[in-house]
Amino acid sequence: MTKDIREDIAWAKINKDVLKSLEAPRKLYWVIIFIALAMIGVAVGCEIYQYQTGMGVSYKNNSHVWGLYIATFIFWIGMSHSGTLLSAILHLMHADWRKPIYRFAEAMTTFSLMTAGLFVLVHLGRVWMFYYALPYPSERWIWPNFQSPLLWDAMAIFTYLSSSVIFLYVGMIPDLAICRDNIHAGWRKKLYTLLALGWEGTDRQWRSFRITYLTVACFLIPLAVSVHSIVASDFAMSQQPGWHITSFPPYFVAGALYSGCAAIITLFIILRYVFKFEEYMTLPILKKTARLTFAISMVWTYLNLIEFASVWYGHDQASKDVLIYKATGHYAPFWWGMMFCGSIVPLTLAFKRFQTNIPVLFVVSILLNVGMWLERWMIVAPTFANGYYPWTWDHDQWPSFVQWGIVFGSFGWFALLFMVFCKVFPSVSMYEVKEMVYHRSQASKKNGLATKGAH
Amino acid sequence: MSVTNLLENWSQFRHKHPVGDQPHEEYKWAMSIDLDACTGCNACSVACYAENNLPVVGKEKYSHGFAHHWIRVERYWDADGRDFPDQGAQFLPMMCQQCEAAPCETVCPVGATNHTADGLNSQVYNRCIGSRYCEANCPYKVRYFNWYDYPTTDNVWPEPMNQQLNPDVTVRGKGVMEKCTFCVQRLTAAKSNARTEGRTVRDGEVQTACQQACPTNAISFGNLVDPEAMVGKQWMQQQVQLDKDKQAKDAEEAASKLRGYRILEELRAYPSVMYLERVRESAI
């Protein structure tokens, strides 16, 4: 096991190491950018085709009106919870091991929300009329329907996205000033100068900064919880078997945190390698993240079992039928796949030796997210295929290449945004790492003294 | 534009379902369908195509589940495991049930599907953004989405087939949801005529297209508010009440000897279509 963040890294070295990520990443960076662009190309092609020809090319149908877009939408919304968890929740809990990795987690939040938003648009039959769903004043006094969870969705996501951007930005201000001060003249210098808002690091600035950051963090936590609760409401507030389940909001939030954590592990490993962040993204941090992920996986598993039990012992035959169908019908391989990936695979994380084993963690984290994506699909699809009205049951529906293509491309889109961000902005928080190093050196000094004194 | 304004408008837009607390005043359109008379002949369905500009999607699209029949005639078999269905099949014409508390309405993000004062579930094509949430939440799955732009699709309405299109009914473009309207264009015309003459629409004055075609008169349609209306008499006789999710008669000990029921009534959507059970002779 390699060491944790050293307590004697010079601050200048921290600056240098992190700022390096703005300059020269490994070749792999460009490979990733290229692959991401290619994936986006696929999605854009599919979307153009779908836009021109009609939603029909995605192979949903009149009883099975939603498909992978909505499932993947939930997936990305879930993903967005990683940032909030690491930045805001762990910030309030004073878990300082989060410091080297929260920045990129926050970026993940922003970019997954942006990806999720695209799915809402891609899903609409008349995307060109999407603004009807926004509550803007019109001369005809027509408002959207405030009763619709979909509208709450639109508003919650918009609020969450804007808040996340603010949170990300506010937290970056001291680092942007460092960038401003260290980078050679050019467009980036201008950008950092502008964004740093004249940060000098005065006491007063620090004081205001702390308060602002804390406030936004406090605001963001309930927002994150509400966002996924609202996404859960899209289903829970409907009247469909397999959807109108009281435990859906906490279940969705747990699922969100779960997939967010898993994604952090994946990106942690990638960033650590690509930007040579071995010194900051240390294995002990990875270990903590892995343990956190394990804990959440068990919460998710528990909520799953609660859901099955309440359906099983309830009186709603249609819901029971959906559950049985999930386990035995055409979706069974995917449903069991979800159970395997979501509840069995995380058991590896219970073993110490895997908690820091990068190849294992990489594979596991990806499997966890495959499981969480399957979970969303298994929420959406089986209810359509086996709902209240047997005449319209449709067990043969299968998404077309257009749906798969857009889902595939969305990962490229996310990767592109993320990678560009990491190249333009410091993806490790320099000032907080410094704080961390400082605290640790202080602590070890104290410890050292105490030990000595004991002798 | 104040918040008050917004909220005030809101309460009008999304009123409670007009039963009990706010009874229907002039009209409450409703149906009853006698399954003992319905032979499953499909005339109603074809008539609806003719009246409401429904696209014929063709085999390939039909195979993907894009059938566009606002009224579909379902055929059920007994599940008793005998070699032959020797009591015949059971047919059921299914179209939008014009629910009083329609699950499709509450979920539409843009308010494109609404309740009218006449007790219809309306659909505003212009407003619909195609989220398909309404169909996701419809228990009967009777909403049909324009998965393609049928007016410009080959062989849907090729010249001169387009000349048959009913000018009283919009031809819907791609990306909007639609469903049975109870032939609202006919209702509007009849109401307008009646209003001109200073009265309300008389029973039998307006028929839906499916009702008009139906060779066995299995479909009755009319105004539940009108005490003279056949449909109201049927509902009354069968002791089926619009604003109940469980009919009192069903609680009676020895089953009530009546055959009116509403499908999935327990979901509390308060459908406006009552069905009469199919009868089978017990002596043979």
Add this chain to the structure above:
Amino acid sequence: MIDNFDRRDFLKVLGWGGAAVALSGCGNTSVEDGREIVTSYSEPAEYVIPSIGVYFNSTCAQCDAGCSIMGRVREGRVLKLEGNPDSSINRGKTCGLGQAGVQAHYNPDRIREPLLRSGDKGEAITWDKALELINSKLAGVKGEEVAFLTGGTSGHINVLLKNYLAALGSSNHYAYDAVSPSVVRAANKKAYGVEMPRLRLDKAKVVLSFGADFLGAWVSPVHFSQQYAQFRKGTRPEGRGVLVQVESKMTLTGANADRWLAIRPGTEGILALGLIHALGAAGMKIPGGIAQDYSLERVSKDTGISAEQITKLAALLKERTPSLVIAGSAAEGYAHGTQNAAAIALLNQVLGNVGKTVQFPAVVPFPQVLPTVGNRYALQALNDEMAQGKVKVLFNYGANPVYSAPAAMKLKENLGKVPFKVAFAHYMDETALQADLVLPLDSALEDWATSVPEYMAEEAQINIQQPLMEKLYPGTRGMGDILLALLKQRRADEYKGYEDFYSYLHSAVLQNKVALGGTGKDDDAFWTATLSKGLLKLPCDAGKISDKITPTAIALPAPFAADDAYPLQLIPAVSASLRDGRHANLPWLQESPDPLTTIVWDSWVEIHPKTAARLGIVEGDIVEVTAKNGSIKAQAYLFPGIHPDAVSVPLGNGHEAMGRYAKGVGVNVFNILDAVFDKGTGELAMHETRVKVSKTGKRVVIVKDEGSAGGQQMGRKIAARVTSDKVDLSGEV
């Protein structure tokens, strides 16, 4: 008035010849003195208000039932057809096929101008040239070498057609209908004295139907559906009627039966006699000797219907009278079809239904306009003539024999022996493709005609078919106009007074104003009223049906013994919408699911799940159905409503031509029918083909409306059902 023209001939020209009613003097007409104007509905008259739909009455021409319709016309376009409530045939109702009449009119694949064909090419020519060509081709051809093949015809088209043939010196009118109930007609004639008695479902307490799909495709489905609705009413004095359907393949009517009995194919007559026997056993007085040999055990063994069921049925028939027994196409489709039908008629007689639920029909008192009903024998006869090279000029109107004749008849080959063939057609169908001259017809919604339905209810009526809008294409013509033009080539004098078919009809109606119920009315008013009503109701004396029992010797063969080479009976099913295939190009019908299988846009092979299991066939397997005269390949549909010894394939699809919606859809099962004929009438026996079914190894997903639950309600109360003892229908409204 036309000079030198005998009054009787005159009546013949106008179609009223031989009428059995008093005729008024012929004191008018306005044909010469004032040109009547066919109202053009697209030139706004005062009653045409833009944006307001106006209804005009006419007659549905989609099938021979002759329902009266009202067309909704707006801004000069016909938009929608509704039933005309004044007709006792359909009382304001229509079937799906009738609804699709507008699609026949607006069909994009209609032929738009006369085509002179040579080989695969067609050259557009003018009507004058076309008519002249016919004239010249007829020169030097003897009368008996001219033949006219049509579907069922009636009304004044029938009159002009007969007159034209007479003018040519020919009597060769072949009226062909591939799916007509012609054997039953003949049997009825023998038993009751009329071919199509009036069937009173509304009066019957029990209806026992031997494969008559009267709710689907049989004779006059809309009328019978209405009667059926009456029959089912619990508030009727007779109480709710009970329907028992006996057939080997479930029809729409069978699907509505209280009891559906799957009978071994071809043994319908045995069951009828068995029931007579059982009635006797139950104490009913049966005239001596009838059905003595048909003991319960034997009948049950032969028909495959349990003794218990037969006894129950006999008890029901005995207890609830009057009943009504109907013989349908499933009973008549065998070599012993006449015998089956006779046995079934005998059951009716024994039950005392004749005169009660089997009544004398309403009859139009003008023989010339009466329907010439089609049959299958006609085609057989024409085919023989053609094969021998006896036909030099052949006209074809309203029939598509190249499509619907069994391959065994070699009809296409024989057509090649006819030097000049004229097809009057709406589409370039399989037969038009073989013609030398193709003449495009007006659609039924732009043409004039009168028609007389074969089956009439309580009133005799002559239906008026009138244009509901202007012609879509200037190049098409009405059949009446064409016949008139052809007649003018022969009998110019007699017909010179009639500028067109409209003026001819106008004269014809006014000529007989009094007999048609217009006594004392002004000509114009009467004519306008007639057009506005869309039908003429005629007074007619109810004749008396012969209700005596005619125990003719009925010879029923033993049930078909198992045949290893061809073990299954093929039942070609007549679909209520596609019928004999003439409507295959109407997309609404193609997309309207078959009521029982819910399949669209294709053909299929119905096979009982047990038989399928034995052959290892699952739903969607492409199977080959092989008969002696060929084979077809189609998707298998596992269907519980069929006898395990039979398979069924619907008729109507499998077109090689006709138009974009018909071509290439499904398979044509007419092709593989065996040339077996009913011994009594010579009709092609439609159900006598035996086949074997084998898998091809290919499989498809069947395109149908039924979802994955396969027609099950999964314990939910969706299409609910109750037995008659659990419900009180008497108080219903």
